[in-house]
Amino acid sequence: MCTKRLLELEVDTNVQVSSMAQDNGNTALHIAVSDIRAGGQSNAQLKIIRILLAHPTTNPCLYNGFGRTPYAACSPKHEKLLATLKPTVTWEAIE
Numbered sequence: 001m002c003t004k005r006l007l008e009l010e011v012d013t014n015v016q017v018s019s020m021a022q023d024n025g026n027t028a029l030h031i032a033v034s035d036i037r038a039g040g041q042s043n044a045q046l047k048i049i050r051i052l053l054a055h056p057t058t059n060p061c062l063y064n065g066f067g068r069t070p071y072a073a074c075s076p077k078h079e080k081l082l083a084t085l086k087p088t089v090t091w092e093a094i095e
Helices: 002-008 028-034 043-054 079-085
Strands: none
Touching (some): 028 043, 028 079
């Protein structure tokens, strides 16, 4: 899979788009959940998001140029995407 290969090559998953357009400040996660094709919520798309989130350097809390994290940039009607992005913290980690 292309995504896994890129991560093996140590690409920076947190690089942000620098433009003055709709994608200003978006990371790979922002694009995966807010792209025009995000509404499809395909299994391949969800798998890519999970791979990105599992990568140790991916920061899912980065804000784009509009002040939104990938979770906040995701449409509320995209329930599968939101469920995949939703932070899960165990009580053990908190304690």
